Amino acid sequence: MATMAGPLSGxxxxxxxxxxxxxxxxxxxxxxxxxxxxxxRPSGVAGTGPNAVLQRxxxxxxxxxxxxxxxxxxxxxxxxxxxxVEGNRPGVMERLGLGPEPLMTANPRLIYARMTGxxxxxxxxxxxxxxxxxxxxxxxxxLIGDEDRPPRPPLNLLGDFGGGALYLALGIASALFxxxxxxxGQIVDAAIVDGSASLMGxxxxxxATGSLARDPNANVxxxxxxxxxxxxxxxxxxxxxxxxxxxxYASFLSAMEVESYARFAQRDPSFWPELSxxxxxxxxxxxxxAWLAVLTPLDACISPVLTVEESLxxxxxxxxxMFVDIGGVPHPAxxxxxxxxxxxxxxxxxxxxxxxxxxxxxxxxx
Numbered sequence: 001m002a003t004m005a006g007p008l009s010g011x012x013x014x015x016x017x018x019x020x021x022x023x024x025x026x027x028x029x030x031x032x033x034x035x036x037x038x039x040x041r042p043s044g045v046a047g048t049g050p051n052a053v054l055q056r057x058x059x060x061x062x063x064x065x066x067x068x069x070x071x072x073x074x075x076x077x078x079x080x081x082x083x084x085v086e087g088n089r090p091g092v093m094e095r096l097g098l099g100p101e102p103l104m105t106a107n108p109r110l111i112y113a114r115m116t117g118x119x120x121x122x123x124x125x126x127x128x129x130x131x132x133x134x135x136x137x138x139x140x141x142x143l144i145g146d147e148d149r150p151p152r153p154p155l156n157l158l159g160d161f162g163g164g165a166l167y168l169a170l171g172i173a174s175a176l177f178x179x180x181x182x183x184x185g186q187i188v189d190a191a192i193v194d195g196s197a198s199l200m201g202x203x204x205x206x207x208a209t210g211s212l213a214r215d216p217n218a219n220v221x222x223x224x225x226x227x228x229x230x231x232x233x234x235x236x237x238x239x240x241x242x243x244x245x246x247x248x249y250a251s252f253l254s255a256m257e258v259e260s261y262a263r264f265a266q267r268d269p270s271f272w273p274e275l276s277x278x279x280x281x282x283x284x285x286x287x288x289x290a291w292l293a294v295l296t297p298l299d300a301c302i303s304p305v306l307t308v309e310e311s312l313x314x315x316x317x318x319x320x321x322m323f324v325d326i327g328g329v330p331h332p333a334x335x336x337x338x339x340x341x342x343x344x345x346x347x348x349x350x351x352x353x354x355x356x357x358x359x360x361x362x363x364x365x366x
Contacts, residue, residue, distance in 0.1 A: 006033025006343040018087025021164030030057030031334035055349035061356025087115040110185040119191030131156035163195030218269040226275040237288035238305035248300035
């Protein structure tokens with residue numbers, strides 16, 4: 001695997017194992033060059049198992065933090081670190097004796113990054129939750145799905161990884177930058193509900209101006225508009241149509257031989273159900289490849305819905321080397337990309353206890 005050469009090269013991160021957004025954030029930091037050691041629990045993290053992608057890039061050390069000697073060792077490791085990442089419920093690290101107050105007193109430059117669902121304070125702070133609950137809390141789920149069916153959560157991409165891990169990584173990078181002038185660390189309180197609410201910024205702004213309606217059947221981006229949705233083809237495959245702009249919409253109507261619907265204002269939802277039904281019948285008459293032959297040359301934001309397997313070998317993915325095979329597992333390549341200090345996958349996922357003690361000794365921790 002690659003040596004550390006990314007923009008975060010030289011930054012030491014102590015990660016306390018958690019689920020979902022915590023390890024994903026650590027993976028991102030590792031890909032960008034950070035030197036990370038993961039502290040695993042003897043029993044593992046409840047509800048999670050080995051994940052070759054999320055756990056890549058950093059060695060592991062197993063510590064039983066119910067043992068005073070292990071806690072003291074973890075504190076010494078934090079004293080040598082630039083960043084600490086933890087994803088426990090509020091109060092857990094304090095009860096272990098590894099909260100921000102003692103560790104930041106010993107290491108004033110430490111950036112103490114905390115990943116939670118609901119944040120460190122507030123009525124829901126100690127409440128259990130998952131991605132679906134956080135999206136429900138910020139109103140995002142209310143805007144997803146059809147009127148006659150329950151909302152379907154978009155995997156855990158939106159809450160855990162979008163509103164959680166990415167905002168935690170941004171907070172860490174920002175705190176590291178601020179430390180270059182102040183010389184001091186600080187606590188980063190990254191709550192998934194905060195980040196998810198932030199991701200809803202465009203929706204809130206659109207509601208305020210009236211361009212986003214509460215009715216899912218009247219929203220352009222909800223899948224109700226015939227020019228912004230997926231259609232099933234004769235072979236059971238799907239095609240994604242995103243012909244939002246008027247010129248793309250006109251080309252789409254022409255190619256589908258339904259130009260008569262141009263007499264309606266494109267964003268008038270009253271005719272959407274009728275045009276959608278017409279287009280559904282048309283798409284159902286031919287297989288996906290036949291439609292791609294007609295629609296791809298339009299360059300009107302129309303794409304096949306690829307399977308996961310197809311996405312790995314698509315010519316664009318190959319041209320950009322978007323995936324890296326490690327031990328037979330396809331890994332998304334580090335992102336974003338840098339011209340001078342490119343990121344790299346440092347190593348395969350470590351087994352619990354693999355390489356962590358040696359890494360901390362390089363930090364000078366005994």
